[in-house]
Amino acid sequence: MQILFPLPTRGFDPTETSVPWKALLDGGHEVVFATPEAQPSAADPRVLSGRGFGPFRQWLRATTAVRALYTELEASEAFRQPRSYADLDPDDYDGVIIVGGHAEDMKSLLESKQIQNLVAVHMNAGKPVGAICHGVLVPARAIDPATGRSVLHGRKTTALTKVQELSAWAMTGLWLGSYYRTYAKTVEDEVTEALAKPEDFDAGSFTMAREGQGKDVGFVVRDRNYVSARYYVDAYKFAEAYVGLLG
Numbered sequence: 058m059q060i061l062f063p064l065p066t067r068g069f070d071p072t073e074t075s076v077p078w079k080a081l082l083d084g085g086h087e088v089v090f091a092t093p094e095a096q097p098s099a100a101d102p103r104v105l106s107g108r109g110f111g112p113f114r115q116w117l118r119a120t121t122a123v124r125a126l127y128t129e130l131e132a133s134e135a136f137r138q139p140r141s142y143a144d145l146d147p148d149d150y151d152g153v154i155i156v157g158g159h160a161e162d163m164k165s166l167l168e169s170k171q172i173q174n175l176v177a178v179h180m181n182a183g184k185p186v187g188a189i190c191h192g193v194l195v196p197a198r199a200i201d202p203a204t205g206r207s208v209l210h211g212r213k214t215t216a217l218t219k220v221q222e223l224s225a226w227a228m229t230g231l232w233l234g235s236y237y238r239t240y241a242k243t244v245e246d247e248v249t250e251a252l253a254k255p256e257d258f259d260a261g262s263f264t265m266a267r268e269g270q271g272k273d274v275g276f277v278v279r280d281r282n283y284v285s286a287r288y289y290v291d292a293y294k295f296a297e298a299y300v301g302l303l304g
Contacts, residue, residue, distance in 0.1 A: 058151035058303055059087045060185075063142065063172045064098040068160030071100035071119045072289035073189045075126035077154055080296035086303065088135055089150065093165050095141035100127055101160045103236075113228050119289075142171040147178040154299060157190025157217065157288065159239045167191060167239075173199040180208040180283060185302035189286040189295050190217045191244055196283070197251040207251035214252070214285045215278040218260045219245040221288055261287060 060081055062074065081088050092098050103109055105127065107118030119127065130136055153176060155166070166172060177199040179186050188196055193216035199208045222244060226237040240247070249258045261276035275294030277286045284302060286295035 059089055059149070060303075061089050061091060061145070061150040061153045061175075063091045063145075063153070063155065063166055063169070063175075064139065065158065065163045065166035066093055066096070067099040068101045068162035069098060069156050069158040069166075070190060070289055071105055071127040072123045072292045073158070073192070073295075074100065074156040075123055075130045076292040077156075077187065077189075077296040077299055078130055079126055080293075080300050084300045084303070086300075090136050090139040091142055091145055092139045093142050093169070095139055095144070097137050097139060099131075101158055103160075109233055109236075110229060111232065117225070117229075142169055145171065145175055147175045147182075150179075150184075152185035152187070152299075152303065153179050154187040155189070155192035155195045157192045159191055159237055161239070163191060163239060167194050167198075169195075177201055177208050183282050185299065186283045187285070187295065187299040187302070188214075188216075188283075189291065190288045191239060193217070193248050193285050194244060197248045209248070209251050209257075209283075211253045211257075212280045212283060213257045213259060213278055214248060214280065214283070215259050215261060215276065215287050216248045216285060217244040217288050218263075219243045220260070220263055 078088050104119050105124060107114040110117045173195055176186060176196050193214060196209050197207055201208045229237060249255050252258060259278050275291040277284055277291060277295050277298045279298055284298045
C-alpha cells in the first residue's frame, strides 16, 4: 500500500515520523512524503541534539536508536523528493499519517486546508488515518462537508494531553520561553472541542518511560479506520497499531 506522510516545511518530531516510517517499510508498504513547496523537510534540530533542554535532556532528546533511524530516513529518496501539497490527490493514496511536532514551522502542516481536506476524504472513505501528538489537530480541524463538523465528531481519540504539554513547557519555559506552546490553547482543549462529547477524549495514563522500552510502553486509541497517539513515547505502539489497520 502507498501511505502519505505530509510534513511541514521543517520542525517535525523525529521519533513520531521515523518510527512509523520504518514500520511501514518493514511491512512492505511504500511511503510518499509531501511538503508545502515540494522541498525536503527537516526534523526539529533541538530534539535531535538535545541543545537547551538542560537537566531534562535525557527525557526530551530523541534516543540514539531514533537518531539513527532519522539519518536513514533523511537519506531516503522518497524523503529527499517530496511531492507538493498542491499536487496531492486523495485517491492516489491508501492511507495517511499526520505526524507531530511543536516547533513554529509545524503550522505549515497543522493549518493546511489541503491536508485537512485530504484527511476528511480518507476518514469518510474508510481509509486508514493515523495522527500523533500535535498531528491530531489536523483531523480535529478537518471538516466533513456532509455535516459541517470535524471528522472527529462522533469518534474517540487521544492527542498530546494538557498535562504533557504544560509539563514540558514548565520544565523548560524559564530559558526556552514558549518553545513548547505552539498555540495559546492546548492541543487537548482544541481537540476536545471538536468531539461530540468530552468523554471521547482519552488521555491514557501519564508515563515518563522512554519509547521502545518493552511492548507495554505507549498508548493509542483506535476508532474504526482511525488511530491516534499522544507523543513520542507512544510512537512504537502507534506504528504497530497503524500497520495493523492496513491488514
